[in-house]
Amino acid sequence: MTAPTPPSPDAGFQAGSAFVGATWEFDPSTGKSTRRTGSTDAAEDPNQYMADVHCRAGGTDTPDRGCLTLQCPPKTAGGQEGTPVIWRQAPKAITNPQWSDYPPVSGPTCLYGSEPQNVLTDIAARILTDFHQLPVNPGTLEAQPFPNTLKGGPTNFYTTTTAQTFDTTILGQAVHLTATPTTHTYTFGDGQTLGPTPATGYPTPANTWLTTETRTSHTYTATGNYPTTLTTTYTGTYSVNNGPPLPINGTLTLTTTPKTIHVWKTETALVADTCEQNPHSWGCPGTNTPTKH
Incomplete structure (x- = not known):
């Protein structure tokens, strides 16, 4: 049959x-x-x-x-x-x-x-949810010097966050999204923060780390180990089927994994030899010099 x-x-x-x-x-x-x-x-x-x-x-x-x-x-x-x-x-x-x-x-x-x-209305109603699910890279928080810095001296912080784009399909339509970092909050681990601020900071030459203060630098007043993070707020736009970019009504907030910075203090002493002449001299690498807290 x-x-x-x-x-x-x-x-x-x-x-x-x-x-x-x-x-x-x-x-x-x-x-x-x-x-x-x-x-x-x-x-x-x-x-x-x-x-x-x-x-x-x-x-x-x-x-x-x-x-x-x-x-x-x-x-x-x-x-x-x-x-x-x-x-x-x-x-x-x-x-x-x-x-x-x-x-x-x-x-x-x-x-x-x-x-x-209208499918465009449906996409608009759910676009913020889809925006929050994007694999946006939160960037990194950088510090100079790192991982060790000095008490009483400026430590330079800056971020590598950038705008990111994604192509996806929502309700059968080709959707292009852009996530743009707009503000940053630096958390220094000692109870102090900076931000929200649009400042991303910038790297400085190694010989100026402990003498140059930038808009995003921080001075630690006590020795210790401090977990530092960066929280970035992203705004977004989307376009459907190569249409004009439309704003997303809402933001995305991401925080980096904590990065520990060690704050040391300095001590000075008169020595007879350089480390080259006497590797075991006071203050040379590998000696029990009391330089840390």
């Missing part, structure tokens, strides 16, 4: 009329579903519908490219033109359905008398 042929995605649909389920009828020209006459077995339509209009915005994943050229003239003189759409359907049992949950159930048709659901 030959197996029955499965229905096509748009089974029961005829352009300009309704596609029909066992109990409910959905009219693609109005975007509304109604109970079939005499049906009593379902309190509400178990499906939710989406009018896919993005084919007119340059999308490539519509089931029929005819949506790009379909004309929807007014039904009456002076009336409003219709909107070319492809209807998609998902069960209401799926909460917050994603694009893949909406298979097409019609070919291109004209929607009249109702505003279609």
Whole structure:
């Protein structure tokens, strides 16, 4: 016995009329579903519908490219033109359905008398959530000198954070996102912070580390080991299908892994030999010189 042929995605649909389920009828020209006459077995339509209009915005994943050229003239003189759409359907049992949950159930048709659901609006509603899930690199916090610095002298801090771009797919659309660092908060580990500030700091020559004070340097007043971090706030923009960049209404905040800096004190003494002449002389590397706290 030959197996029955499965229905096509748009089974029961005829352009300009309704596609029909066992109990409910959905009219693609109005975007509304109604109970079939005499049906009593379902309190509400178990499906939710989406009018896919993005084919007119340059999308490539519509089931029929005819949506790009379909004309929807007014039904009456002076009336409003219709909107070319492809209807998609998902069960209401799926909460917050994603694009893949909406298979097409019609070919291109004209929607009249109702505003279609716009995929761009859907993307705007969820873009901040997607922004927070991007693998944005928080950058690094650098210190000069490091890992050891001196009590009472300026320690130069700076960051390597940069703007980052990402290409992803949201609700079937190509989305380009940019995360741009805008403010930084330096936490020095001794209870002192700097920021939020737009200053990223900059590296200085090695021979000026302990004499040059920059906008982002810090002076430790006590010896010890201090965990330092950098917290950066990113703003974002996104564009859909190569459209204009749009601002993301919200920010992303990231903090670097703590980096420990050791603060030492200095002592001076008169010695007879250099370390070259006497490697065991006071203050030479490897000797038990009391230079640390």
